[in-house]
Amino acid sequence: MSPGHTARRGPGRQAGAFRARVLAAVRRIPAGRVATYGDVAAVAGQPRAARAVGNIMRDCRTHDVPCHRVVAAGGRLGGFGGQPGLKRALLEAEGILVRSSRIRNFEDCRWTPRLRTRTRRAT
DNA sequence: CGTGTGACTCAGT
């Protein structure tokens, strides 16, 4: 293979390395805890790729990933492929208190490996 | 290699 050849499309390549890390991170989330898209992205190596994580989650239905444990920032539920109510039910089933569209004990059940260095943008 | 897309996030109104 040509080492200088940066082909990034087609079968048989590591396309989706980031995606693999994201899926792995989500799988590491224990029951009863939740993580935000930004947190998952940070664990995957891209603290700014929250948006990309969302896209990956959209395909989680084809993976064995507890995507329902991935929520939006601020404790909001975020989305869930056509069944947001299901996501809420799953979270409540794990002991997470959900209010309307928000997690009450969000900061309580928020799961983070150790990363907290979210280079936040200038305000 | 350029463009469009979206289960994101933050700040302001």
Added chain:
DNA sequence: GACTGAGCCACAC
């Protein structure tokens, strides 16, 4: 609480 604008990112086409 809801809506808008701007920023950031990986992926499909």
